[in-house]
Amino acid sequence: MATQSMTPMEDTMRMKITEALKPTALEIFNDSHLHSHHKAMQGVTSKETHFRVTITSEAFASKMQPARHRMVYALLKDEMAQEGGIHALQLKTRTPAEEERQKQKDALAIEK
Amino acid sequence: MFSRTAFSSAFRATSRTIRPLPTIGTAPRFLTPLQIRLLSQETRTAIDKAVATSPVVLFMKGTPETPQCGFSRASIQILGMQGVDPKKFTAFNVLEDNDLRQGIKEYSEWPTIPQLYVDKEFIGGCDILMSMHQDGSLAKLLDDKGVLVPAEEAPRSEPPK
Numbered sequence: 001m002a003t004q005s006m007t008p009m010e011d012t013m014r015m016k017i018t019e020a021l022k023p024t025a026l027e028i029f030n031d032s033h034l035h036s037h038h039k040a041m042q043g044v045t046s047k048e049t050h051f052r053v054t055i056t057s058e059a060f061a062s063k064m065q066p067a068r069h070r071m072v073y074a075l076l077k078d079e080m081a082q083e084g085g086i087h088a089l090q091l092k093t094r095t096p097a098e099e100e101r102q103k104q105k106d107a108l109a110i111e112k
Numbered sequence: 113m114f115s116r117t118a119f120s121s122a123f124r125a126t127s128r129t130i131r132p133l134p135t136i137g138t139a140p141r142f143l144t145p146l147q148i149r150l151l152s153q154e155t156r157t158a159i160d161k162a163v164a165t166s167p168v169v170l171f172m173k174g175t176p177e178t179p180q181c182g183f184s185r186a187s188i189q190i191l192g193m194q195g196v197d198p199k200k201f202t203a204f205n206v207l208e209d210n211d212l213r214q215g216i217k218e219y220s221e222w223p224t225i226p227q228l229y230v231d232k233e234f235i236g237g238c239d240i241l242m243s244m245h246q247d248g249s250l251a252k253l254l255d256d257k258g259v260l261v262p263a264e265e266a267p268r269s270e271p272p273k
Contacts, residue, residue: 073224081223
């Protein structure tokens with residue numbers, strides 16, 4: 001118990017996503033504090049309710065966005081269904097090639 | 113602004129169409145796990161109808177004029193910016209009907225609200241809408257489906273991009 005994590009939900013998400021999707025990049029942002037005053041959050045004590053997740057994985061190749069999001073939702077089904085669990089999950093799901101293209105585009109935009 | 117008033121008038125129509133959706137009223141308050149997992153035929157039929165109400169249908173928290181969630185608000189704003197014709201748009205407030213709120217998640221196999229349908233086809237949630245808005249594919253989709261306000265009717269007061 002001495003080493004109990006302060007972010008059990010984030011840890012679970014990271015573990016499940018890493019295991020299933022073998023991401024080349026994975027960023028998890030906890031935005032819960034921005035939403036704690038929401039009506040829907042009344043009585044919820046968890047500090048891990050709203051997440052923003054960016055995943056880059058080859059597993060998304062040749063899949064449309066809804067299919068990619070469903071893959072992640074399926075992984076986190078229990079965490080989203082449980083009382084006081086994940087309430088909101090913002091997703092950015094890209095393949096390594098798409099990420100590279102976006103980076104080039106961003107670089108161009110800065111040069112302009 | 114045009115889109116704001118147009119969308120709110122569109123919703124007034126919907127707050128009536130939402131009524132036929134079954135409410136639990138007399139049903140037992142506690143559902144067994146089996147009942148929770150299986151979308152009842154009644155609810156499925158009601159959602160079939162809801163999805164077919166207009167070419168563009170948004171299931172959201174709150175109403176277009178007073179969204180109760182930032183993601184629903186963003187979705188409404190995107191549809192407004194795209195110039196979706198209010199006559200071809202319907203919004204359903206899932207907070208008004210718990211059967212709808214739970215049912216739509218199973219119906220779409222999508223665990224979050226908002227959810228956008230175009231021509232009865234599930235398009236995605238707020239993130240997908242946002243990325244399609246940014247990469248131009250939403251404009252193309254809506255144009256292809258003929259659900260935008262015709263160019264000649266477009267309000268002239270709209271600020272240029």
